[in-house]
Amino acid sequence: MSYYKRDKRAWLVLSDGSVFEGYNFGCEGTTIGEIVFTTGMTGYQEVLTDPSYYGQIVLQTYPLIGNYGINSDDMESERSWINGYITKEWCEEPSNFRNTHNINEFMIEQDKIGIWDVDTRAITRVIREHGTMNGAITTEDIETTKAALMEKIREFKIVDPVQAVTRKNKGWYYSQVNRANHVALIDYGYKHNILRMLLRLGCNVTVMPANTTIDEIRMLNPDGIMLSNGPGDPAENVKIIENLKDFIKYGKPIFGICLGHQLLALAMGGATYKLKYGHRGMNQPVKDLTRDRVFITSQNHGYxxxxxxxxxxVGKVTHINLNDGTCEGVEYPAIHAFTVQFHPEASAGPNDTGYLFEQFTDLMERGQQGCL
Incomplete structure (x- = not known):
């Protein structure tokens, strides 16, 4: 890949044959991925660095992206995981006291290809009507490359995404306000703010690889187990689901978020399905049935x-999405576990559902007192 030129043409090609012409930013070249859209007005850096977007080309429906720049504090992982980026406009001269470089510089640093000055509303309508589809961004001559590119687009598949994003070794993190809770955070592609929230609540945290076994959990002897977010089809993670069945028998409190929510449901005998175009953004209304309250939530999932x-x-549904009635949370009282589909750590996004982390710490403390 080569570097950005302001007037370099680029094309977005969808698997249905649609072509949208715009300009390139970030690196030049060709990239293929699953096209998804996200509706957040802010939080683009969190999107770019969220491992749940592994293998996907992300379209931002909000027209202006990058106006407050990029900084080291808002990274949700060590790198960007997207396959490509689509915006209507991007800001060349961001203004923010934390800004260190603009989004184009970040894209080049991360070796990512972007396209801008395309009709993002029209592209979003295509996805909403036909569902999530594969596509490509290219700076190569579309007239001579489209036939071969279409074949590659249709053959593209995201393979083993959890194994691609999970850490390979354990990591230890210690809270400055120790409440003596020790959490095993299973990394299916976790966002850093999950770790930050646990540390803020006084938990010491050991981040564990996705393939962690019950023997490794027993050696660690945590007070609770956190199942993180992550990318891909949950049902493909057969070995991980089998490991979760052992975690369930272990008897410690479990809290699952997003992919962790789906995986625990599968381990408990449930089923999952693919949504037409998913929920991605920070404006999803969710009703907490237990509290009879509605919260606006941040979400990023396709299943x-x-x-x-x-x-x-076995369990009861505790939260539902008010837009389409989908399941947003489940509680499993007999095994002291609960899960949610949305992101209560919500960085960036609303943080009204942060109480769920406190619910998890309360469960762990009750367990230490023998009250579970």
């Missing part, structure tokens, strides 16, 4: 739990 697949004597 959902089938609520009817959770047996009534």
């Amino acid at each position: 959902a739990v089938v609520p009817e697949s959770i047996a009534k004597d």
Whole structure:
């Protein structure tokens, strides 16, 4: 890949044959991925560095991206995981006291290809009507390369995404306000703010690889287990689901977020399915059925739990999405576990559902007192 030129043409090609012409930013070249859209007005750096977007080309529906720049504090992982980026406009001269460089410089640093000055509303309508589809961004001559590119687009598949994003070794993190809770955070592609929230609540945290076994958990002897967010189809993680069945028998409190929510449902005998175009953004209304309250939540997922697949004597649905009625949370009282589809750590996004982390720490403390 070569570097950015302001007037360099670029094309977005969808698997249905649609072509959108615009300009290139970031690196030049060709990239293929699953096209998804996200509706947040802010939080673009969190999107760019969220491992849940592994293998995807992300379209921002909000027209101006990058106006407050990029900084080291808002990274949700050590690098960007997207396959490409689509915006209507990007800001060349951002203004913010934390800004260190603009989004184009970040894209080049991360070796990512972007396209701008395309009709993002029209592209979003295509995805909403036809569903998530594969596509490509290219700076090569589309007239001579389209036929070969279309074949590659249709053959593209995201393979083993959790294994691609998970850490390979354990990592230890210690809170400055120790409440003596020790959490095993299973990394399926975790966002750093999950770790920050746990540390803020006084938990010491050991981040563990996705393939962690029950023997490794027993050696660690944590007070609770956190199942993180992550990319891909949850049902493909057969070995991880088998490991979770062992975690369930271990008897410590479990809290799952996003992919962790889906994986625990599968381990408990439930089922998942692919949404037409997913939920991505920070404006998803969710009703907490237990509290009879509605929260605006941050979300990023393409799959959902089938609520009817959770047996009534196993778990109960605690949260629903008010836009489409999908399952947003499940509680499993017998095993001291609960999960949510949305992101209560919400960086960037609303943080009204941060109480769920306190619910998790309360469960761990009750367990230490023998009250579970």
